[in-house]
Amino acid sequence: xxxxxxxxxxxxxxxxxxxxxxxxxxxxRGAFWRREKGKxxxxxxxxxxRKWNEKTLxxxxxxDFGKIAIARQLRAETKMTHRWIAERLRMGTxxxxxxxxxxxxxxxxxxx
Numbered sequence: 001x002x003x004x005x006x007x008x009x010x011x012x013x014x015x016x017x018x019x020x021x022x023x024x025x026x027x028x029r030g031a032f033w034r035r036e037k038g039k040x041x042x043x044x045x046x047x048x049x050r051k052w053n054e055k056t057l058x059x060x061x062x063x064d065f066g067k068i069a070i071a072r073q074l075r076a077e078t079k080m081t082h083r084w085i086a087e088r089l090r091m092g093t094x095x096x097x098x099x100x101x102x103x104x105x106x107x108x109x110x111x112x
Contacts, residue, residue, distance in 0.1 A: 045070050062092045066098050075101070 047053070050066060060067060071085050086097040 045074050057088075057090045060090075062090070062096060063100055067091055068104055071097060072101060072104070 019110075047057075047070065051059075051106075053064075056065070067089050071089055071091065074080050074085050075082070082097050082101075083094045086092060086094050091097045091100070
């Protein structure tokens, strides 16, 4: 048994890609990530209703209220991580997204 670049290698076969998913870094959610590619995630996230695409996401600010609403919806309705959401919506780092979601939730609770 040898340690390879992508994980554990038994003999000549690298089994980590089959067991874990795409690249071994995603915590076993490789199949789920692949299903959410393309048009499906746009439909589920509400980008179609807003008539946004990849270029629009890049042009909008990281803290745009529409992006925050989409991120909140994706997090509530799917198993997507903050990292995945931040990358797809072009919202900067994971910590920045977490910070934005925290303050939005706090403002809503203070308003009550």
